Amino acid sequence: MWSQRKVVDCGFLKRAVVEPQRSGRTSPGAVCDAQPYLLRAARHLCPRCEKENVTNETYVYGDSLKSQSGAAKIASQPVEMAHDYDEFRVYVVEVCQGCSWNHLTASFVLGNGPPDLVGRP
Secondary structure, eight states: OTTOEEEEEOHHHHHHHHHHHHTTSSOHHHHBOOOHHHHTTOOEEOTTTOSEEEEEEEEEEOGGGGGGTTEEEOTTHHHHHTTTSSSEEEEEEEEETTTOBEEEEEEEEESSSOOOOTTOO
């Protein structure tokens, strides 16, 4: 994506949550707390219950988005929005409808705002 920056990949955190649950060190209730809004579109393989119920849902947040801030979007929409809005953050959340597993997969910044100038002369 042309304006993507400040990318955070949370894959290692997911493994740190799933492994203790699989080995019985934590209960399913401790990791399966997805909100109903997150559960609506889940359809792929869940790493916790290993059923085909998981999807990635995309949410956008930012002051420049006004009423659209916090809204769920189709995965391609934030890329289109990047041309029309200043800097905003995109969150991708993995959700299982079967067991309510949810986990932040990634977050990143998009938009046509200025690049991060911290640390530059």
